[in-house]
Amino acid sequence: MNKKILLVEDEKTLSKALKFNLEKEGFCVEVAFDGEEALSAMSREEPDLVILDLMLPKIDGYEVCRSIRRDSDVPIIMLTARDEDIDKILGLELGADDYMTKPFNARELLARIKAILRRTVPQTAAGKKIIKIGDLQIDIIKHKVTIKGREVALTSKEYTLLLFLASNRGKVYSREQLLEEIWGEDYSGDVRTVDVHVRHLREKIEEFPADPGLILTVWGTGYKFRED
Ligand code: CA
Numbered sequence: 001m002n003k004k005i006l007l008v009e010d011e012k013t014l015s016k017a018l019k020f021n022l023e024k025e026g027f028c029v030e031v032a033f034d035g036e037e038a039l040s041a042m043s044r045e046e047p048d049l050v051i052l053d054l055m056l057p058k059i060d061g062y063e064v065c066r067s068i069r070r071d072s073d074v075p076i077i078m079l080t081a082r083d084e085d086i087d088k089i090l091g092l093e094l095g096a097d098d099y100m101t102k103p104f105n106a107r108e109l110l111a112r113i114k115a116i117l118r119r120t121v122p123q124t125a126a127g128k129k130i131i132k133i134g135d136l137q138i139d140i141i142k143h144k145v146t147i148k149g150r151e152v153a154l155t156s157k158e159y160t161l162l163l164f165l166a167s168n169r170g171k172v173y174s175r176e177q178l179l180e181e182i183w184g185e186d187y188s189g190d191v192r193t194v195d196v197h198v199r200h201l202r203e204k205i206e207e208f209p210a211d212p213g214l215i216l217t218v219w220g221t222g223y224k225f226r227e228d
Pocket of ligand 1: 009010011053054055056
């Protein structure tokens with residue numbers, strides 16, 4: 001069945017062009033021109049992915065995103081102006097999966113959409129249901145992360161990244177490799193995305209985020225999860 005995309009964009013020329021390009025790729029596209037329409041389309045259409053402009057009439061993209069995240073894990077790609085706060089967009093506050101800065105080309109957006117839709121849960125140690133490393137516990141079945149028994153709220157990308165690193169302890173990954181593993185091989189965003197997620201993760205799971213003991217920086221190379 002064709003994947004359904006909800007496109008929320010009030011600039012008519014842009015939304016028309018995007019709809020055309022997405023449909024040409026075989027997607028089924030529903031367009032909403034403001035935040036209110038977006039939320040009603042969200043419950044009516046149950047899309048597989050949402051492309052969401054930040055600046056929208058009636059209810060803005062921030063509010064729409066928050067509202068969607070209250071009861072759905074649907075992948076969200078935010079369309080932003082140049083100086084938008086990336087931390088906020090990708091962080092827990094909004095929990096978008098990815099963002100594109102305007103102007104962008106349709107091919108790049110398509111690549112990201114495909115990467116997100118193809119994304120799979122990373123390989124973990126076979127049969128393992130719970131990973132325990134010191135005070136950190138990852139419950140793979142429940143997608144629950146706790147530190148000293150206290151639950152930590154993570155975005156889906158933060159969780160996937162943590163699970164991947166913790167499942168491959170001691171192995172060093174470059175930012176590019178992590179982008180490929182977590183965001184998909186066609187992902188063409190910049191490696192800063194990885195750094196932002198690592199920083200957010202450290203703030204949530206490390207006792208001393210500035211002097212991390214779990215997710216370690218390997219200078220000049222990338223990141224690895226502590227070995228023992
Ligand atoms: Ca707009």
